Amino acid sequence: MQDQEKIQEQAENVAQQAAGQAQPDAGSEHQAPDADRSMEERLAAAEAKATEMQEAFLRAKADGENIRRRAQEDIAKAHKFAxxxxxxxxxxxxxxxxxxxxxxxxxxxxxxxxxxxxxxxxxxxxxxxRLLEINPVPGEKLDPMKHQAISMVPAEQDANTIVTVLQKGYMIADRLLRPALVTVAQ
CATH class of the missing domain: 1.20.5 (Single alpha-helices involved in coiled-coils or other helix-helix interfaces)
Incomplete structure (x- = not known):
């Protein structure tokens, strides 16, 4: 709406300028009829240009609304059929x-x-x-982003390493769906 107001304001400024130039000078009492016609033509041209710009603005605004609506429909369909x-x-x-x-x-x-x-x-x-299995091997370092330690057991391996896998984990692409359930060395 602000763009439409700017266009109207520009048209009024052009019209005022044209009218200001059409005013007789203090030194001359009368202007030639050709000058009046020229000013009228310039005013008409400015008004036509303003109307054209307003129509172009309205078309662009409608196109933007259509694009936004189509994008929302596409997103809704993507969610529905994902x-x-x-x-x-x-x-x-x-x-x-x-x-x-x-x-x-x-x-x-x-x-x-x-x-x-x-x-x-x-x-x-x-x-x-892209549903990937997480199946760590014994001795692998515990990764809290992929593994969930259920218990700590005494073992003859480094601390915080996996001793046994109780349940595999899964990832969808790069997002964890379910962590692997493991026991960890003390």
Whole structure:
């Protein structure tokens, strides 16, 4: 709105300047008709320019509002469908588990083979969606940003190093989803 006011103010200034130049000088009683017409033309041109600038401003303002609205819609859609890729990757895992349960007389070997294949599908889904496993090795230094020490146990290794992993942790990209649960040497 301030830009529109500035445009109107500029138009008024141009009109005042044109009117000021159209005023007769103290030394002359009358100006030529050509000078009056020239001033009127200049005033009309200034008013046309101001109108054009005002229309351009309104178009730019409307474009800005449209861009802002579209960006908000895109953000809303991104939030709504953010998990879509991960869900698509997990559907085959669910299908495999359901197929395994439908078998009438599964053997231990066929069940083990099915579970291994399902685990491979799940690991592939995790990799595609940047869900990374945190599985520290014994002797690794405790990292409080990735590991959660459940207890401290006496061990023949350096203090604050991992003795055992009780539960793996996971990260999504660079953000910790769940820390690895570990026991630590005293």
């Amino acid at each position: 998990i879509e890729n991960f869900a698509e990757a997990l559907v085959p895992v669910k299908d495999s588990l359901e197929m395994a349960l439908k078998l009438d007389t599964p053997s231990v070997e066929s069940l083990k083979e099915g579970v291994e294949m399902t685990l491979k599908q799940l690991n592939a889904a995790f990799e595609r969606n």
